[in-house]
Amino acid sequence: MTSTRAGGTATGFVALPDCALPQHVATHADRLPTIVRHSSGRPWLVGAAPADRVSIRCDDPARVVVLGAAPGTTHAGDPLAPPADCFLGSSAEGRTRLLGSASGLQRLFHARVQGVTIVSDRADILAGFLGAELDDAWLATGLIGPLPPHPLDQLVPWRGVTAVAAGDAITLTPDGRHRIDRWWHPPTSDRHLPAGAELVRTALESAVAQRLHATGGMPIGADFSGGMDSTSLTFLAARGDIPVVALTVRHIDPASDDAYWADRAARHLPRVERTVLDEAALPTFFSGIGAARADAPAATSRGSAVFRACADHYRAHAATRYLAGHGGDELFSTTTGYVHDLARSRPVEAFRQIRALRARRGWRRAEIARSLADRQSYGEWLAAAADRLERGDSKDPNPFGWGPPLELAPWATPDGAAAAAALLRSRAQSAQPLAPHRGIHEALQQIRSGAALYRLIRQEFSEPRIELPFLDDPVIDAALAVRAVERYDAYEYKPLLAAAMRDVVPDEILARRTKADTGPAWFRGLAAQRAALLERADASPLAAAGLVDRARLRAAIEAPALRFAAHLERTLDYDAWLTTRAGKDPT
Structure with a gap:
């Protein structure tokens, strides 16, 4: 039942209730190694988890376990504190409670099997217990971009398997049932920038220090692209006593200035061992699309071969995490939903932000006025998006809505469009936003969507372990506690992170205002791998399901448009995953 991951140990756990198990569940569980037992002696957690990422405390009759983080790396060293990048479980008096992370990076799933609820960190493991089939309705999530909105992001590929929402905990009771409760709520955004920046810096310092501690004295890798995010983490890591192995990829495109900024930053890091890999020496994008190993489609079709090459570099330098x-x-990036909120509390500041956003995005005055006056509920916004998708209308007239405009993959068939619209409508009727106001809802949606992506990438590439301090609960809490009007600024680039890293990262590096993209490398990769991608398009499971027009998908590969890059990658990701699940992967 465990799931093999590329380049690493098989992992995945199942949590069992403290009660007599049905024979089917007991038989499946007996095939898996026992991680820890309830005080009753019954198996509690079974499966496989690396020994260096499990911490167990037994104070009979209670048990507390931390999964995913090295022992001693939970908040303030307290194993009862909410987890950062790990799962926390407790078992006492017949009840067991489990929770993941606030972002959803560490996510739980549950299923009802022969009258008892069981829990796992992987949906496919529970599907194995159930013998579940894929949910045909879920397939339509692959047509909605840029990413499925809440609550569609909660959907699971298999029937009978349900996700535990980020920030929720699940309790298994002695009668084999379960209940869900909320353990995390976003903080009140009432701190001013100076105080908030200090909290963000402290949280990031602690997050990086935990990772350094977890290496056991071995080197730690650091993606050192030249962007503000990776550069901040590299500077924080360099302040410790653990050797830092930094890696920069230098792109061929002369307009990409990431490596230039990484070069400038590296001059301030004499103790860091840095390697620069030229793009020409790396596999192209879209090469090496292999068997999918995650429990849902991962965003790896574009860069999987590059990921593996970088992982090989870290392993060669004895780094087990980076x-x-x-x-x-x-x-930290600016959203637009908060402007809708700001217009009601600080209209002068709202219009200052609108001037910058309008100049950048080309919005018309009339649509800005209509959007600011909009009073749609979240469910109404989803329903309106469903209508647009079914009509084939990609233009969202509401720039300050509840999220980025939803679009349909251009190669979706009429049946695909109808399925996507039906899925949205089915959830719109009862959908509640993640927060009452658009700004914080959109911020939470961004965090959850990103965490979902990186969770799956970590399943595909488990070794070396990818460490993501920006998605730790304390870092998220610190950032969201800052007033939105100071956290975001359309005239500045990530003002909160820049303020937090003052005196850590040199001012000349924090002054960067550009953000490079990999568009030219994307086109080169498509051109180099066109034959293999066309072969995949011909065998597309989404096309076989009637959701994608195979001819239009082929045309998008033969004459690609950067505007539809995310849609194309998403279709390739879904097709690769479905092909693997069907046991037909050509690799």
Whole structure:
């Protein structure tokens, strides 16, 4: 039942209730190693978990376990504190409670099997217990971009398997049932920038220090792209006593200035061992798309071969984990929903922000006025998006809505469009936002969407372990506690992170205002791998299901448009995952 991951140990656990198990469940559980037992002697957690990422405390009759973090790396060293990048479980008096992280990076699932609820960190493991089939309705999530909105992001590929929402805990009771309760709520956003920045810095310092401690004295890797997020983490790591192995990829495109900024930053890091890999020496994008190993489609079709090459570099330098800046964009980048809120509390500041956003995005005055006056509920916003998708209308007239405009993959068939619209409508009727106001809802949606992506990437590439400090609960709490009007600024780049890293990262590096993209490398990769990608399009499971027009998908590969890059990658990701699940992967 455990799931093999690329380059690492098989992992995945199942939590069992403290009661007599049905024979089917007991038989499946007996095939798995026991991690820890209830005080009754019954198995509690079974499966596989690396020994260096499990911490167990037994104070009979209670048991407390931390899974995913090295022992001693929970908040303030307290094993009862809420987890940062780990799962926390407790078992006492016949009840067992489990929770993941606030972002959803560590996520739980549950299923009802022969009258008892069992829990796992992987949906596919529970599907194995159930003998579950794929949910045909879920397939339509692959057509909705840029990413499925809440609550569609909670959907699971298999029938009978349900996700525990980020920030929720699940309790298994002695009668084999379960209940869900909320353990995390976003903080009140009432701190001013100076005090908030100090909290963010303290949280990041602690998050990086925990990772350094977890290496056991071995080197730690650091993605050192030149962007503000990865650069901040590298500077924090360099302040410790653990050797830092930094890695920069230098792109061919002369307009990409990431490596230039990494070069400037490296001059301030004499103790860091840095390697620069030229793009020409790496596999192209879209090469090496292999068997999918995650429990849902992971965003790896574009960069899987590059991921593996970088992982090989870290392993060659004895680094078993590396710091990555993923999550920084989701946490610190400007959203637009907060302007809708701001217009009601501080209209002068709202219009200052609108001037910058309008100049950047080309919004018309009329649509800005309509959007600011909009009073749609979240459910109404989803329903309106469903109507647009079914009509084939990609233009959202509401720039300050509840999230980024939802679009349909251009190669979706009429049946695909109808399925996506039906899925949205089915959830719109009862959907509640993640927070009452658009700004904080959109911020939470960004964090959860990013965490979902990186969770799956970590399943695909488990060794070396990808460490993501920006998605730690204390870092998220510290950032969201800052007033939105100071956390975001359309005229500045990540003002909260820049303020937090003052005196850690040199001012000349924090002054960067550009953000490079990999568009040219994307086109080169498509061109180099066109034949293999066309072969995949011909065998597309989404096309076989009637959701994707195979001819239009082929045309998108033969004459690609960067505007639809996210849609194309998403379709390739879903097709690769479905192909693997069907046992037909050509690799």
